Amino acid sequence: xxxxxxxxxxxxxxxxxxxxxxxxxxxxxxKGLEVEHIPISIPFITSIQRKWQTKGLLLVRLAGVELxxxxxxxxxxxxxPKQTMWFQLLGREDLALECLVLVNKGRFFSVCLNEExxxxxxxxxxxIEGLHHDSRLYWxxxxxxxxxxxxxxxxxxxxxxxxxxxxxxxxxxxxNKFVQTLKQFASW
Numbered sequence: 001x002x003x004x005x006x007x008x009x010x011x012x013x014x015x016x017x018x019x020x021x022x023x024x025x026x027x028x029x030x031k032g033l034e035v036e037h038i039p040i041s042i043p044f045i046t047s048i049q050r051k052w053q054t055k056g057l058l059l060v061r062l063a064g065v066e067l068x069x070x071x072x073x074x075x076x077x078x079x080x081p082k083q084t085m086w087f088q089l090l091g092r093e094d095l096a097l098e099c100l101v102l103v104n105k106g107r108f109f110s111v112c113l114n115e116e117x118x119x120x121x122x123x124x125x126x127x128i129e130g131l132h133h134d135s136r137l138y139w140x141x142x143x144x145x146x147x148x149x150x151x152x153x154x155x156x157x158x159x160x161x162x163x164x165x166x167x168x169x170x171x172x173x174x175x176n177k178f179v180q181t182l183k184q185f186a187s188w
Contacts, residue, residue, distance in 0.1 A: 031096065063114060064145045066126040
């Protein structure tokens with residue numbers, strides 16, 4: 001029922017047990033998502049606790065994802081301020097939390113933001129900080145993220161998009177020295 005206002009407030013056992021927490025998105029920055037933790041509410045106790053709770057935001061990073069610049073723009077378009085989300089704690093690094101972020105899409109459907117970013121080709125798979133390499137959870141999550149990245153690669157999406165044959169030929173012709181000399185001569 002406690003409200004966490006800093007990554008250091010979260011008990012180590014919560015991180016070790018990969019607890020899921022609920023939060024409300026405030027901002028998307030270069031460092032990650034700034035989320036306000038929403039504690040579990042118990043009717044009478046919660047109203048009393050609100051008076052003494054301090055304000056603060058948790059910095060949540062997408063675990064196992066290295067965002068491309070287009071990924072940041074996509075997140076800003078897709079996520080709304082004050083949107084409720086769940087984040088599963090995987091690790092803590094200084095003041096940032098490495099998490100799997102789940103966003104509700106409809107009543108019964110939720111999307112893992114980490115996988116969706118990779119599926120859209122807006123980032124690359126990276127090492128999941130905070131989890132040990134020999135743990136079963138690490139390899140399970142890493143495999144899911146690699147599959148999502150592979151889908152983007154196969155569909156030529158985002159950073160994996162390749163130029164078509166005609167675009168490559170057009171670029172080669174326009175970059176040719178002889179063609180550039182002819183253009184200069186014609187502009188005279």
